[in-house]
Amino acid sequence: QFQQQQALAMAEQELEAFSDLFSRMTHGCWTKCIANNYADGSLAKGETVCIDRCVAKFAEVHTRIGQSLAEMQQAQQGAAPAAPQ
Amino acid sequence: QFQQQQALAMAEQELEAFSDLFSRMTHGCWTKCIANNYADGSLAKGETVCIDRCVAKFAEVHTRIGQSLAEMQQAQQGAAPAAPQ
Amino acid sequence: QFQQQQALAMAEQELEAFSDLFSRMTHGCWTKCIANNYADGSLAKGETVCIDRCVAKFAEVHTRIGQSLAEMQQAQQGAAPAAPQ
Amino acid sequence: SxxxxxxxxxxxxxHLSERCFSDxxxxxxxxxxxxxxxxxVGRCVQKFVQLSQRVGQRFxxxxxxxxxxxxAAAAAGTR
Amino acid sequence: SxxxxxxxxxxxxxHLSERCFSDxxxxxxxxxxxxxxxxxVGRCVQKFVQLSQRVGQRFxxxxxxxxxxxxAAAAAGTR
Amino acid sequence: SxxxxxxxxxxxxxHLSERCFSDxxxxxxxxxxxxxxxxxVGRCVQKFVQLSQRVGQRFxxxxxxxxxxxxAAAAAGTR
Structure with missing residues (x-):
């Protein structure tokens, strides 16, 4: 039952991480792709194209940064023996 | 007792929602109404008038947006039969 | 055991407060001290000096503001008798 | 959940209220x-909803x- | 609570520390x-406290x- | 914990992804x-990690x- 609780807590954390990332991505692509004057209520063709590329690029940047952080962490732990567990 | 816990959880969520909204409103009206140089330590007459209107307008916009979101949701669920709770 | 839970909850809150402050400090000193173009991957000499002073000043401002808030609160409670715990 | x-x-x-108010x-x-x-404000909300749905889909x-x-990489690795 | x-x-x-520091x-x-x-910083804090109280009252x-x-609308609706 | x-x-x-993407x-x-x-992006991450470590140390x-x-002040107060 303790394991179940842990699994639930981890799933909740993952959901929160995802939701935080989604909100930052939406916010970032709004700033990059949507004109501030809101002349029209629907997305213009140029805006939809921009959003698609923006999501792809944001996701790519996010993955790259994750890899960099992991590499840096490994480099820092470097000579030190791996901690058990 | 389960119902009590649920009621408590809902009240906490409502409080958090309110607190988040209040903080955004304060932040938004600071940006709109307060001069950035802080020449004086108390609110100028013009600033207090601006704040009162800013709060009224922010609350109105918040209500309008809530109505729009509800309408859009209904429009999307449209023809689909209401899901049984 | 109730006291233990309270102590734990307070420690968690303190940790969260600290983590929130640290993140705002990092963000603030990034904006103040780091050039936006990222021409180089390591901190320039001028940037490290700026960061050290930025941290010291941010911490000082944070302490000062805490004192001001405490004084204002005392002034407001003023004549009113201290509420029993 | x-x-x-x-x-x-x-x-x-x-957040939407804050942004559309501000803009x-x-x-x-x-x-x-x-x-x-x-x-x-109306157009701001409409755009945001469309944007948000599109970002969700693409993501x-x-x-x-x-x-x-x-x-695929894992499968290749165990081979 | x-x-x-x-x-x-x-x-x-x-948040106040961040804003007054930044400004x-x-x-x-x-x-x-x-x-x-x-x-x-002192004036920034004073203004914020007054602003915050005023927003709270008006809100x-x-x-x-x-x-x-x-x-009133609900009462009219049930009539 | x-x-x-x-x-x-x-x-x-x-947050780092958002900032480096945006910049x-x-x-x-x-x-x-x-x-x-x-x-x-690479330099942005490197700088941030260094900045973040330095802020942590100094703080x-x-x-x-x-x-x-x-x-010291408390000790002086109880004297």
Whole structure:
């Protein structure tokens, strides 16, 4: 039952991480792709194209940064023996 | 007792929602109404008038947006039969 | 055991407060001290000096503001008798 | 889990109010919004909802693709 | 419930530090704040506290009014 | 406590992605990042990690100093 609780807590954390990332991505692509004057209520063709590329690029940047952080962490732990567990 | 816990959880969520909204409103009206140089330590007459209107307008916009979101949701669920709770 | 839970909850809150402050400090000193173009991957000499002073000043401002808030609160409670715990 | 969804919705709703207010309301000579401001807020909300749905779609496609590639890489690794 | 109030206070306090620091401190030639910066921070805090109280007052008046109107509308609806 | 550390890391990671994306990516004529953008993101991350470590060090030194001063003041007060 303790394991179940842990699994639930981890799933909740993952959901929160995802939701935080989604909100930052939406916010970032709004700033990059949507004109501030809101002349029209629907997305213009140029805006939809921009959003698609923006999501792809944001996701790519996010993955790259994750890899960099992991590499840096490994480099820092470097000579030190791996901690058990 | 389960119902009590649920009621408590809902009240906490409502409080958090309110607190988040209040903080955004304060932040938004600071940006709109307060001069950035802080020449004086108390609110100028013009600033207090601006704040009162800013709060009224922010609350109105918040209500309008809530109505729009509800309408859009209904429009999307449209023809689909209401899901049984 | 109730006291233990309270102590734990307070420690968690303190940790969260600290983590929130640290993140705002990092963000603030990034904006103040780091050039936006990222021409180089390591901190320039001028940037490290700026960061050290930025941290010291941010911490000082944070302490000062805490004192001001405490004084204002005392002034407001003023004549009113201290509420029993 | 139902609670988390609610909390996310509330934050999104509050955030949307803040952004559309900030971008659309600039006249503080009266206590009620002008017709022009109302129109701007309406279009701001519409755009955001469309944007948000599109980002969600594209992002989950992206995630699915990435999961596939990882699975393929893992399979290649165990060979 | 006491804990939530504390958490809100801490966030407000940290946020206030961030904003007043960002608006008032721009000289990084020394490790301590100048008299000018201290004055600016002091006025920044005072203004924020007044602003925050005023927003709270007006917002709760607004909420009360809205609740009244909804109650009146509901009463009219059941008639 | 382990969970809180994880949550902080995730927020930092997401925040870093948002900032480096916002500062480095400005070309939306293709779906993949350019070499120039990749270089910028790499330097952005490196700088942030160094900045973040330095802020952490200086801040904890500051905290330790403050704690010492408070202890000294308290000791003086009880004399």
């Amino acid at each position: 139902n609670g988390i969804g609610m909390q996310d919705f509330v934050r999104m709703y509050n 659309c309301v600039n006249d503080f000579t009266s206590r009620t919004t002008t017709t022009k401001e109302q129109g701007c 989950s496609e992206q995630q699915a693709l990435q999961a596939e590639q990882q699975a | 006491n804990g939530i109030g504390m958490q809100d206070f801490v966030r407000m306090y940290n 008032c401190v721009n000289d990084f030639t020394s490790r301590t704040t100048t008299t000018k910066e201290q004055g600016c 709760s008046e607004q909420q009360a009014l809205q609740a009244e109107q909804q109650a | 382990n969970g809180i550390g994880m949550q902080d890391f995730v927020r930092m990671y997401n 480095c990516v400005n070309d939306f004529t293709s779906r993949t990042t350019t070499t120039k953008e990749q270089g910028c 904890s030194e500051q905290q330790a100093l403050q704690a010492e001063q408070q202890a």
